[in-house]
Amino acid sequence: MKTAFISHPDTMLHVMDGQHPESPARISSIKNALLHATFKNKLQFFDAPLATKQQLIKAHLPAYVDEIFTKSPKVGMIKLDADTAMGPHSLEATLRASGAAILAADLVMQHKVKHAFCCIRPPGHHAGPGNSAGFCIFNHVAVVAMHLLTQYAIKRIAIIDFDVHHGDGTEAIFKNNPSVMLCSTFQHPFYPHKGADSRTDRMINVPLAAKSDSQSFRKAVTNEFTPALDRFKPEVLLISAGFDAHSQDPLANLALEVDDFAWMTQYIVDQSSKHSEGRIISCLEGGYHLQYLAECAHAHIKILTESE
Template sequence: MIATFITHPACHQHDMPAGHPECAARLDAIDNQLLSSGLDCLLYHREATAATNEQILRVHSAAYLQKIEQSLPQSGCVSLGDDVFVSPGTLNAARHAAGAGITAIDSIMKGETDVVFCNVRPAGHHAERDKGMGFCIFNNVAIAATYAMDNYGMERIAIVDFDVHHGNGTQAIFLDDPRVLFCSVFQHPFYPDTPIAPVPQHIINIPLPATARSKEFRQALNEKLFDKLEAFAPQLILISAGFDGYIDDDMSSMSLVEQDYAWIGRELRTLMDNSQQKNDAAQQCRGIVSLLEGGYDIDSLGRCAMAHLKALAKL
């Protein structure tokens, strides 16, 4: 099948303070790389729908949603604490960022595609049920997973988070839900300083030192994730795709390279392909949805995202 690229202009409407690394130029860097690489004509392009209150409230509390609605300023941006800012366009942007995963899952379940990359912001994996933090408003990947389980009856969803920061929000949301196998590989100790043990068996935390390079990153995933992922036999793989572990990204100290993001894309695509060959329709992995999280070095972000997408799409 042809892979799909999902975004929405509304995701540019979320303003941050001047000079902040989480900016709309991140989306432009990926869009520009898509065009310059020639990949744009090899993909389906879709605009994200906006997540509804009902879809958001399956993950977040009504009090938290109301807080966001009531905090939007008339102009500029204001801080809500915990590295969260809101501007007049934030809620619309966040609804479309969360809705991108929902749009992707609908496309997969209709048989239109089996690989999707969502170029959206604000990011989501730090957002917990009752609060946002770390630049995140709604937990986009958690909203997508919950939608797949509630609307399509999926019983096994894997979430692989390779952002350099631990996916604390996603872990907290699914801590007591064994239908979701959650894996986060991250620099440790580092923000958000989540207690990472003890955790139930369906939570896989893979902390790496700040000095980690490609060898340590790949070895850790080979030893601690892929066998468990295959045994879990997910019906859907969701990815929190953070590219802030890249060697030139000032947000972290790890030293990953473009080929690492291609490598993990190939490994997950191979797992999906093997599942579709071996299992009946009810048990096989129906698709992969990768949602943008971090990545703040504008010069490299587009290249890393395209390496990842090319591997997922087998282009």
């Protein structure tokens, strides 16, 4: 079976300002990197549908979802929080992003594809039950996790988040849900200044000091994630695939390289073979150096296409 690559032109229409690092060029850089990829024939391309309010409110408070729909501007720009803004097409972009994740789940669960990568923006993992944050409006991995729990006979889901920033929104949504485990590596101390002190049996938060390198990262993942996943036995693995822990990323200070993201992807593939019948759904989160974002995503997707 092929690996799904899910995106939509609407994801390019969300713009916060002309110089903002979370820009449409992030999507085009990844797509351009795949134009001549040797594994392109192993990908199946899909357009993302729009997520519905009914799907969103499984992860977010109904009042918050209504607020975002109401605030969506016809012209100009509105600020949702200190770091997140909406323009005339931002609502469509974030609905396509959540819709991509939902389509990915349906394709994987119905055995139409092997794995899925959602090439989407704006990112999602800082969005909490009732708030935007950190460039994020809706939390796509949370929306798809709830879709899986409510629409399929899935009892346990693990979300693996290797973005350089802690997935505080994801933690807030699932900290009291026994069906979901979050395994997160992140730079600390660093935005959003959460996660280091909130570890539980299901919230496997692994802070990494600035300048942490390949050895530190791989050791942390192997020593901290593996026993937790073995204990939890997830039936589906979701990925918050942030590539901003790369050494050249302008917004962070970790020291990972492209090979580390390939290694991490292979680690997840191996865990999915052990626990979840190979079911993997990956959603793009951060990554702001366009060249290395593209190279890291290329390596990530390549490993997904090569797994049996």
